[in-house]
Amino acid sequence: MERTCILIKPDALQRNLLGEIIGRFERKGLKIIGLKMMQLEDIVLEDHYEHHKDKPFFGKLRSYMKSAPVIAMALEGLDTVEAVRIIVGPTKGREADAGSIRGDLSMSIQTNLVHASDSVENGEIEIKRFFKEEEIFNYKKIDLNFVYSEDELED
Numbered sequence: 253m254e255r256t257c258i259l260i261k262p263d264a265l266q267r268n269l270l271g272e273i274i275g276r277f278e279r280k281g282l283k284i285i286g287l288k289m290m291q292l293e294d295i296v297l298e299d300h301y302e303h304h305k306d307k308p309f310f311g312k313l314r315s316y317m318k319s320a321p322v323i324a325m326a327l328e329g330l331d332t333v334e335a336v337r338i339i340v341g342p343t344k345g346r347e348a349d350a351g352s353i354r355g356d357l358s359m360s361i362q363t364n365l366v367h368a369s370d371s372v373e374n375g376e377i378e379i380k381r382f383f384k385e386e387e388i389f390n391y392k393k394i395d396l397n398f399v400y401s402e403d404e405l406e407d
Contacts, residue, residue, distance in 0.1 A: 259323070332375075
């Protein structure tokens with residue numbers, strides 16, 4: 253099973269969209285293996301947004317991500333990274349398809365409600381960045397055989 257990391261950003265919390273966003277992942281059948289609220293610090297933001305550190309918008313991005321707590325979430329399932337990226341939609345909310353989180357609930361490129369890992373490798377790195385080992389839970393979900401076919405679970 254793949255794992256991926258989601259950050260529910262300050263704008264989602266301020267707009268009371270937390271339940272709506274988490275519910276979309278749950279309804280898809282993804283397994284929540286970690287969930288916590290946290291206030292991001294500069295060192296974590298600089299590490300997480302390393303690829304944006306030298307860009308002119310980084311200061312505003314950092315301020316925005318520190319403006320309120322975020323919800324960090326680790327999800328698990330088959331092809332989870334790809335499934336989550338579809339649920340979330342493209343970065344710019346006003347270009348995202350209806351039905352996606354950003355397509356239904358966002359108009360912005362920065363205040364776009366959620367961050368989702370862009371690869372399996374980055375998902376694992378980001379889970380380690382935002383969660384301690386003991387904050388990730390390995391448990392059997394009783395609906396597993398109703399989310400995936402028996403053949404999918406054997407692979």
